Amino acid sequence: MLTPFPHFIIIDDxxxxxxxxxxxIQNTGTFSSVKSxxxxxxxxxxxxxxxxxxxxxxxxxxxxIQMPVMNGFQFVEAFEQLPESIRSHYAIFMFSSSINxxxxxxxxxxxxxxxxxxxxxxxxxxxxxxxxx
Amino acid sequence: MEKQEKIKILxxxxxxxxxxxxxxxxxxxxxxxxxxxxxxxxxxxNSHPDIRVIFCDQRMPGKTGVQFFEEIRSRYPKPIRIxxxxxxxxxxxxxxxxxxxxxxxxxxxxxxxxxxxAINEANKFYVSNSLLAVKNEELQKAYxxxxxxxxxxxxxxxxxxxxxxxxxxxxxxxxxxTEIRKMLLLMKESVRNLDDxxxxxxxxxNLNRGELEIKEIDFKEIxxxxxxxxxxxxxxxxxxxxxxxxxxxxFRGDDVSIKLIxxxxxxxxxxxxxxxxxxxxxxxxxxxxxxxxVIEVIDNGVGIDQNYIGDIFNMFFRASSQEVGSGFGLYxxxxxxxxxxxxxxxxxxxxxxTRFRVVIQNK
Numbered sequence: 001m002l003t004p005f006p007h008f009i010i011i012d013d014x015x016x017x018x019x020x021x022x023x024x025i026q027n028t029g030t031f032s033s034v035k036s037x038x039x040x041x042x043x044x045x046x047x048x049x050x051x052x053x054x055x056x057x058x059x060x061x062x063x064x065i066q067m068p069v070m071n072g073f074q075f076v077e078a079f080e081q082l083p084e085s086i087r088s089h090y091a092i093f094m095f096s097s098s099i100n101x102x103x104x105x106x107x108x109x110x111x112x113x114x115x116x117x118x119x120x121x122x123x124x125x126x127x128x129x130x131x132x133x
Numbered sequence: 134m135e136k137q138e139k140i141k142i143l144x145x146x147x148x149x150x151x152x153x154x155x156x157x158x159x160x161x162x163x164x165x166x167x168x169x170x171x172x173x174x175x176x177x178x179n180s181h182p183d184i185r186v187i188f189c190d191q192r193m194p195g196k197t198g199v200q201f202f203e204e205i206r207s208r209y210p211k212p213i214r215i216x217x218x219x220x221x222x223x224x225x226x227x228x229x230x231x232x233x234x235x236x237x238x239x240x241x242x243x244x245x246x247x248x249x250x251a252i253n254e255a256n257k258f259y260v261s262n263s264l265l266a267v268k269n270e271e272l273q274k275a276y277x278x279x280x281x282x283x284x285x286x287x288x289x290x291x292x293x294x295x296x297x298x299x300x301x302x303x304x305x306x307x308x309x310x311t312e313i314r315k316m317l318l319l320m321k322e323s324v325r326n327l328d329d330x331x332x333x334x335x336x337x338x339n340l341n342r343g344e345l346e347i348k349e350i351d352f353k354e355i356x357x358x359x360x361x362x363x364x365x366x367x368x369x370x371x372x373x374x375x376x377x378x379x380x381x382x383x384f385r386g387d388d389v390s391i392k393l394i395x396x397x398x399x400x401x402x403x404x405x406x407x408x409x410x411x412x413x414x415x416x417x418x419x420x421x422x423x424x425x426x427v428i429e430v431i432d433n434g435v436g437i438d439q440n441y442i443g444d445i446f447n448m449f450f451r452a453s454s455q456e457v458g459s460g461f462g463l464y465x466x467x468x469x470x471x472x473x474x475x476x477x478x479x480x481x482x483x484x485x486x487t488r489f490r491v492v493i494q495n496k
Contacts, residue, residue: 014292016319020299023316027306066288068451068460097291100284119292120299 004057006133008034011043011075012064012095021062021121028123030130032057040070044078052085059089060129062121065096065103072096073103076110087112093129095119139164140256141181143212145174145201146190155188158245163252171201178205184212186255188239188248191218191225199225202233211263213255217241285449285460286334293327296320333461336393340468345387347496352419352426353378355388359395372403376417384421385496390469394428397462398489402432407484410434414486424495433486442481466491 008031010021018036025034037043043061065072072094079087092112096103097119107116114132117125141164144155152167159165166181168174170193178184187205191198202214216229219241229235236258237251300320307313356378395417402415410433418429437445441452446467449460470477475493 014296014323016296016300016323019316019319020296020303023303023307023312024299027303066292096288097295098284098288119295120302122299122302 005030005032006057006091006130007032007059008062009043009047009059010034010036010062011040011067011072012036012062013038013067014064017064017119017121024121024123025126028126028130030127040067040072040075044070044075047079047086047090048082050086050089052083052089054089056089058091058133060133061090061092063092063094065094065099073106073110076113080110080112091133093117095121140186140252141166141184142186142188142252143168143174143177143181143184144188145169145171145193145198146188146217147193148190151190155248159248159252171196171204174201175205178209178212182209182211184209185259186215186252187212188215188217190241191216191229197225199228199233199235202229202235206234211259213237213259215239215251215255217243282448289330289449289460290327293323293330296323330461333465336465337461337468339389340393340465340472343389345472346389347385347387350384350386350388350391350426352380352384352421355392356395356417356419359392359399372406372413372415374415374417376419378417378419380419380421382421382424382495384426386426386493387473390473391493393469394466394491395430397466398428398430398491401462402430402434402487405487406432406434421495426493426495428491428493429488431486431488436483436485436487437479437481438483442479445479446477 008021008025010018010025012018012021015038018038022034022036025031037046040063063072063075070078076092079090079092091114094107094113094116095118096116099116099118107113115129139162142159143166144152145168146152146155147169149169152169156165156167166177166184168177174187174189187202189198189201193201198216198218202216206214214233214235215237216233216235217239218225226238229238236255239247239251297320300316300323304313304316307316356376399415399417406413412433414431414433416429416431418427418431420427437452441450444450445452446463448464450464451460467477470491470493473493475491477492478490479487480490481487
């Protein structure tokens with residue numbers, strides 16, 4: 001496990017899911033900060049403009065798939081276009097309440113997605129994500 | 134036979150006399166095209182993809198009728214193939230069926246009655262084949278839609294349920310009562326979203342399966358009823374709502390569809406407001422005259438991005454994450470407008486507002 005603990009970004013169009021995610025991550029205690037975005041585009045802008053030379057610990061992105069305007073996969077595709085110096089500070093984990101075959105295949109096409117989890121996020125999932133780093 | 138357009142028939146034979154005789158006998162009832170060799174025949178097939186029946190002589194220099202049919206089969210599968218031959222040896226019959234996949238076999242010299250009977254049967258076969266192809270395509274489309282539909286429905290129903298499940302679990306570890314209250318409020322919203330979604334599936338079903346029930350419509354009454362039932366102001370409380378309803382004549386229409394249109398357009402206008410805006414406005418204008426009703430719903434809210442305006446009536450499309458939409462509302466509105474034989478237009482500018490205009494005819 002990494003010390004210091006990672007930062008967390010939650011990207012989910014459901015306000016409730018963002019709130020739950022924040023609470024559960026806070027409950028684990030193994031985090032440096034946690035922030036939510038209900039618009040993937042806003043999260044993308046923030047990441048794009050983040051400091052590539054930061055000495056901060058890695059940021060875990062908890063990413064929902066089905067979202068309006070920019071969905072999870074569109075976010076990943078945009079993220080992949082960012083320079084390596086920025087991407088290396090982030091680790092993407094995908095979350096959804098259901099997944100179809102098509103989406104499963106798409107997951108494989110994006111190596112930057114570390115793992116897929118079924119919703120809802122739980123203490124155990126957060127622990128296994130932090131352990132996997 | 135249908136009156137509209139003559140059935141197109143192609144006859145291929147190396148003997149000009151046969152060709153002219155065939156054309157003379159049948160051109161009154163059919164659109165006859167003739168070809169003296171395979172090359173000419175191909176030209177006809179290329180420029181007339183709607184040729185329904187091909188007659189071909191078996192004995193031609195260079196190529197037999199069976200060979201010709203075998204060649205064109207994969208490129209032009211639709212026309213029904215009929216072989217004409219004076220030599221009825223069993224081998225060529227077997228070949229014509231197995232290789233050329235011919236539908237009929239007519240002996241030369243032919244009698245008019247044989248040809249007419251063959252055309253009739255072939256045409257029936259052609260028509261049922263084409264109908265089958267159309268039905269298959271429709272079925273495939275319906276299956277694809279069903280796939281997408283069930284996936285999205287499962288997702289949209291499970292989403293809020295799993296959120297609530299997660300919330301219950303998280304709340305078990307909470308000590309702070311204000312946090313628990315905040316959680317409860319979000320859970321309530323989630324339950325309400327799920328209920329709205331189920332209601333819109335119900336609307337969808339009604340629109341697609343239900344019959345129109347035409348009755349007299351009093352727009353003032355309907356609008357008041359919708360406002361009372363849906364209490365749009367719970368969505369955003371500080372919106373200034375103005376309505377002007379002018380009904381100059383009796384209007385007959387399907388009240389279920391009209392209510393659905395009003396309810397969805399109004400709730401969108403209330404929902405998609407700019408939070409920071411001091412003067413939030415929603416305006417409803419209805420004018421009934423000259424055999425039609427014009428309904429306009431205008432707001433000064435967030436507006437719709439021009440990139441998405443073409444998609445807003447599609448099922449499950451959501452152009453904004455400001456409010457939890459089902460992706461069903463405007464789809465249902467459009468379906469209702471179509472059902473009423475009406476028209477819907479939208480005018481929108483991002484950050485300025487949106488105007489929906491629906492015109493429906495008096496029945």
